[in-house]
Amino acid sequence: MDSSDAKQLFADFVVPNYGRYDVVLDRGEGTRVWDDAGKSYLDFGAGIAVSVLGHRHPRILEALSFQGARLIHTSNLYYTRPQGELARRLVELTRLPGKVFFANSGAEVNEALIKAARKFGNECIPKSGQAEPRYEILTFHRSFHGRTMAGISATAQEKVKVGFGPLLSGFRHLPYNDLGAVKDAISPQTVGILMEVVQGEGGIHVAAPEFLHGLRALCDEHDLLLMFDEIQCGLGRVGTWRAWEDLDPTVMPDAVSWAKGIGGGFPLGAAWFGQKSVQRREGGAIKFCDLLQPGTHGTTFGGTPLACAVSLAVLRAIEEEGLLAHVRRLGAEAVQKLQAVKGVKEVRGFGLMLGMELDERLAAATQGSGPTAALAVVTRLLQNGLMAVPAGPTVIRFLPPLNVRPEEVDEAVAILAATLQSF
Numbered sequence: 001m002d003s004s005d006a007k008q009l010f011a012d013f014v015v016p017n018y019g020r021y022d023v024v025l026d027r028g029e030g031t032r033v034w035d036d037a038g039k040s041y042l043d044f045g046a047g048i049a050v051s052v053l054g055h056r057h058p059r060i061l062e063a064l065s066f067q068g069a070r071l072i073h074t075s076n077l078y079y080t081r082p083q084g085e086l087a088r089r090l091v092e093l094t095r096l097p098g099k100v101f102f103a104n105s106g107a108e109v110n111e112a113l114i115k116a117a118r119k120f121g122n123e124c125i126p127k128s129g130q131a132e133p134r135y136e137i138l139t140f141h142r143s144f145h146g147r148t149m150a151g152i153s154a155t156a157q158e159k160v161k162v163g164f165g166p167l168l169s170g171f172r173h174l175p176y177n178d179l180g181a182v183k184d185a186i187s188p189q190t191v192g193i194l195m196e197v198v199q200g201e202g203g204i205h206v207a208a209p210e211f212l213h214g215l216r217a218l219c220d221e222h223d224l225l226l227m228f229d230e231i232q233c234g235l236g237r238v239g240t241w242r243a244w245e246d247l248d249p250t251v252m253p254d255a256v257s258w259a260k261g262i263g264g265g266f267p268l269g270a271a272w273f274g275q276k277s278v279q280r281r282e283g284g285a286i287k288f289c290d291l292l293q294p295g296t297h298g299t300t301f302g303g304t305p306l307a308c309a310v311s312l313a314v315l316r317a318i319e320e321e322g323l324l325a326h327v328r329r330l331g332a333e334a335v336q337k338l339q340a341v342k343g344v345k346e347v348r349g350f351g352l353m354l355g356m357e358l359d360e361r362l363a364a365a366t367q368g369s370g371p372t373a374a375l376a377v378v379t380r381l382l383q384n385g386l387m388a389v390p391a392g393p394t395v396i397r398f399l400p401p402l403n404v405r406p407e408e409v410d411e412a413v414a415i416l417a418a419t420l421q422s423f
Helices: 003-013 058-068 081-094 106-123 149-154 179-185 209-222 243-247 305-320 323-339 360-365 373-383 406-422
Strands: 025-029 032-035 040-043 098-103 136-140 171-174 190-196 225-229 255-258 269-274 277-280 285-287 344-350 353-358 395-398
Touching: 040 406, 058 305, 081 098, 081 269, 081 305, 098 106, 106 149, 106 190, 106 225, 106 255, 106 269, 171 179, 179 209, 190 209, 209 225, 209 243, 305 323, 323 344, 323 353, 323 406, 353 373, 360 373, 373 395, 373 406
Parallel strands: 136 171, 136 190, 190 225, 225 255
Antiparallel strands: 025 032, 032 040, 098 269, 255 269, 277 285, 344 353, 353 395
16 A cells, blocks of 8 residues: 555545644654655654654563553453552652552543542632632643643643633633742632643743742642643653652642653553542541542543553663663753754753744744744654654754664754755
8 A cells, every 4th residue: 555545544534633744654663763655754753752762662562462462451440460550650750649540641631630629629628618619720821731621621722722612611821930920810719720840732831940839839828739730741751750850859749640651652641649638528538649439530441451561661661771861961962952053043841852942034934834834844854854743833842762862863953954944
């Protein structure tokens, strides 16, 4: 089957809800993929921060083979050891006591955070003794929290909301890194704050340490939940297991969501809930991590033995191959090299979650080449053998596998520089 046949299958049978690049991918190995014509591409998108060990990593293949031959799926009506072991490992990585809920994607685990916050606001008495239930969650401009109805309601980007009204009520969007705006926005209905420690889809913006510290203080003062969306930036992407800790190690969240790289390409999402003790309106104390009781939330496929076995293998490989230190070192070097590229106005992010803001002259030069400057550049990068991801109208994202080699970073920077020069 040639490329035209594959594309015709999509035209005939696949819902057209994605803007796809004009390439049919066939196989991958390491940090490279090949299309069905045999052309090679350096993969600095990694499935949008998913393939953290690259393609065909032996640890993932081994876990798929071993667990696949043993037990692939059973419902969550039963216990399985891989799910328990992965939950324990994730709790260890947070360095905070708590419990984990498993789903299949980032949108689903953010849904779990939102539902747990609503449950907390409806069933638990705040320290103020307020009798009325609380339900409002504060989020931030440029955020992205998934494409469920709750996810797009929480997301402060109008483009994901168009055509889907009325949205779920109970969300307010505030300026990122503006502590005063948060303080002014807190109302008797507010129950929590949901934020990306490093905004991904919104253009790679990093939370200021004083902002995180101030949010924790406000949450303590008003008995609110502080919830971190680390779906893109967590579990090694920025060179630490916990992206928030790299910015302010004193900040302790009440809940965290992960997905993308957690399974190295296998669908999986996880939400961690802390042990904050709360008083229920019906009487008696309960821990926040125990609020979601049987019947309140669930998933058919979340936490299957196969998904959890693969995730355990991914986390072990990151640790044993020393990839956290590798990511920090290589990311710092990449920032210096990218800052010297003509046409790049600013480089944001850290580790291997980097965004290059295009300068105004380059953005103007790309007009007519695509709907946005970023998409025009990413499309031409693909033609030149480099896969990257746009993040907003003028930002190019580099999200390579965590085990990318220094010479591959140099190759990517060279392709970027030549591509920008071609405009």
